[in-house]
Amino acid sequence: AQSVTQLDSQVPVFEEAPVELRCNYSSSVSVYLFWYVQYPNQGLQLLLKYLSGSTLVKGINGFEAEFNKSQTSFHLRKPSVHISDTAEYFCAVSDTAGTYKYIFGTGTRLKVLA
């Protein structure tokens, strides 16, 4: 079974500052990893995914994440945030054997301050 831990429930950051949202996972098998963003009263939008290959993954809206197998982490980063990045961010994991379900973390609320 897999599990996902998002260590920070809330992260305040000033506009144009860099940000890192942390995600650690636990799994006894190989995994796929995802980051989603959720704006108020909306569904989840896929930011980026790691399926295989390069451990540095670039996504939409200037976000990137690095898969670190030894540390079982998949932290999300952005070098300069905007007010519009204020949202809730979810990390998710699924196994590569095809159990067809994602396990989501509890989310990190990013608040960008002017």
Add this chain to the structure above:
Amino acid sequence: KAGVTQTPRYLIKTRGQQVTLSCSPISGHRSVSWYQQTPGQGLQFLFEYFSETQRNKGNFPGRFSGRQFSNSRSEMNVSTLELGDSALYLCASSLVEGGDGYTFGSGTRLTVV
């Protein structure tokens, strides 16, 4: 192209009633999954369908059921509603079975009173 469409967007039901939620996936997507989102439990997997077959089911009581039609549209049904079923129900679709990055709909917010 059109995204994942969920109807209705909002729903208010009374305890003991049943409800059916609908999901139309992106055209060509054959995998559809459902998730329940609540402030207390977060995002929890309900079930996943591919080609009209349920491939996996989460840890929910039998009151929660679903199905997928030949055109890949999916419905989920909750019978004998309880207050704790109040949640945002999210449907997601993917081209491949199991998903390599699901596309989510905006959800149906169900309130049970």
